[in-house]
Amino acid sequence: MSAFTRDELMTIAAARLLWNRCVCFVGIGLPSAACNLARLTHAPEAVLIYESGTIGARPDVLPLSIGDGELAETATCVVPMPEIFSHYLQAGRVDVGFLGAAQIDRYGNLNSTVIGPYDAPRTRLPGAGGAQEIAAHAKQTFVMLGATTRSFVEHLDFRTSAGFLDGFGARTRSGARGGGPQAVITNFGILTPQLHTEELQLSGLFVDASVEEARACVGWPLAVADRIETIAAPTELELATLRALNARTRTAHARPVHIPL
Amino acid sequence: MILSLADAIARFVPDGASVALEGFTHLIPFAAGHEIIRQRRRDLHLIRMTPDLIYDQMIGMGCARKLTFSWGGNPGVGSLHRLRDAVERKWPNRLMLDEHSHAGMAAAFCAGAARLPFGVLRGYLDTDLAAHNPNIRRVACPFTGESLAAVPALNPDVTILHAQRADLEGNVAIEGILGAAREAAMAAKALVITVEEIVEKLPPAMNAVVFPHWVVSAVVHCRGGAYPSYAQGFYVRDNAFYQRWDAIARERENFLEWMDRHVAGTRDHQEFLASLQLEPA
Numbered sequence: 001m002s003a004f005t006r007d008e009l010m011t012i013a014a015a016r017l018l019w020n021r022c023v024c025f026v027g028i029g030l031p032s033a034a035c036n037l038a039r040l041t042h043a044p045e046a047v048l049i050y051e052s053g054t055i056g057a058r059p060d061v062l063p064l065s066i067g068d069g070e071l072a073e074t075a076t077c078v079v080p081m082p083e084i085f086s087h088y089l090q091a092g093r094v095d096v097g098f099l100g101a102a103q104i105d106r107y108g109n110l111n112s113t114v115i116g117p118y119d120a121p122r123t124r125l126p127g128a129g130g131a132q133e134i135a136a137h138a139k140q141t142f143v144m145l146g147a148t149t150r151s152f153v154e155h156l157d158f159r160t161s162a163g164f165l166d167g168f169g170a171r172t173r174s175g176a177r178g179g180g181p182q183a184v185i186t187n188f189g190i191l192t193p194q195l196h197t198e199e200l201q202l203s204g205l206f207v208d209a210s211v212e213e214a215r216a217c218v219g220w221p222l223a224v225a226d227r228i229e230t231i232a233a234p235t236e237l238e239l240a241t242l243r244a245l246n247a248r249t250r251t252a253h254a255r256p257v258h259i260p261l
Numbered sequence: 262m263i264l265s266l267a268d269a270i271a272r273f274v275p276d277g278a279s280v281a282l283e284g285f286t287h288l289i290p291f292a293a294g295h296e297i298i299r300q301r302r303r304d305l306h307l308i309r310m311t312p313d314l315i316y317d318q319m320i321g322m323g324c325a326r327k328l329t330f331s332w333g334g335n336p337g338v339g340s341l342h343r344l345r346d347a348v349e350r351k352w353p354n355r356l357m358l359d360e361h362s363h364a365g366m367a368a369a370f371c372a373g374a375a376r377l378p379f380g381v382l383r384g385y386l387d388t389d390l391a392a393h394n395p396n397i398r399r400v401a402c403p404f405t406g407e408s409l410a411a412v413p414a415l416n417p418d419v420t421i422l423h424a425q426r427a428d429l430e431g432n433v434a435i436e437g438i439l440g441a442a443r444e445a446a447m448a449a450k451a452l453v454i455t456v457e458e459i460v461e462k463l464p465p466a467m468n469a470v471v472f473p474h475w476v477v478s479a480v481v482h483c484r485g486g487a488y489p490s491y492a493q494g495f496y497v498r499d500n501a502f503y504q505r506w507d508a509i510a511r512e513r514e515n516f517l518e519w520m521d522r523h524v525a526g527t528r529d530h531q532e533f534l535a536s537l538q539l540e541p542a
Contacts, residue, residue: 090364
């Protein structure tokens, strides 16, 4: 087994959560890498939907944007965007929504809008995009983001996407149809919601991570599950597939494009 | 009506207009946006789901007073620095935000296209956006009483698209990733479309997306008009340029110098493309 990075393990652990034939609404960046890794390893018939309207995309390299031509060319079909959001997502046809964010709180609520006050932000982030409705309507969501005390926070600066709100069934009472965040994959392991409180708790640790490390990078007193699963190191196949995918992607994105004069 | 790009912008994009340059990642009408910058339009209300590099450029060059949008980043790269500078430090001027989610904006375009007063969706539930945008409200379903989100219809003064081809009659055919381009086009009071090529007759395609000539205000022949985004079947997205934009736009001076050299200082889109070709990668 060759050495691996935490980023690689994070992507691989996220990929393992997907199953064959699952219908997955994919965010750009780490989620896209994880979903395509799953498709190239144990879940060859996973259906990847990107918000640009590409359904069943099978890209050979990871897209830089959510609407690269590669996605359209390899898709089963391409539909207009109002249709992807209303006929597919809102209609309950998506099993897993895969999201990133800038901040998360203990109930899996997400911020991708601003740091600081909305009207005078210290940092203006890109905003909601598709995240809000993915978080609302997907049967479950997985969230991927690196943990620091600035990203795993006691209080969000802005709630862009709803997780379990204040926990204890608040999400269900609000009328949200989707199941909410069922796993948060981060650089020390995995958090999952506790059944009753719906608070995220540490339930999986990477082989070389510790509870102390996890607590140090979370901005609230982190709850720990009764049993913590050890997340296995990458297999040769997982690691080789991910590295080849990333290498193909780097080459493709740096390739000079003929300017259409 | 077939016009030159300069004439189409002069005629359909006055100062103060609400303008939607649509196309989701694919077929972004860069050439039209650049011509708006060259003609020094001011006080525009810019509408686009993803402002992308083209609105970053227009905002940085002082064309905009208001932005309706739903995701304002450089896809896969990071921030739009000129948009951020306008929001965080009001440079070059204050920018009003009308911020939505993708689904909300799609619903607003659909309502606009149908000339309905508002769009409706199951959205914005338990999020902070509604508290900051009076354009996001709730209505009760008259049949079940369910509380739903409502957004006012978007009806831009002009929508500008880029497409693959038009025929001599002015019918326009578009293929590939559409985003909400079709709805934004039909929602607008005027519709200008730049195209890669003009052919004698469009190939018959029963379920294709075609804008019949009588809904199109002007067709403009503009090869490469979506570059550095792309036109399926003609050229691919220049992902390396999108990555380079991060450094070009990060600082005001560097941005202005680049815009002056490649956009304000060139006569048209062909000169813009030629100026990039001369630049060492």
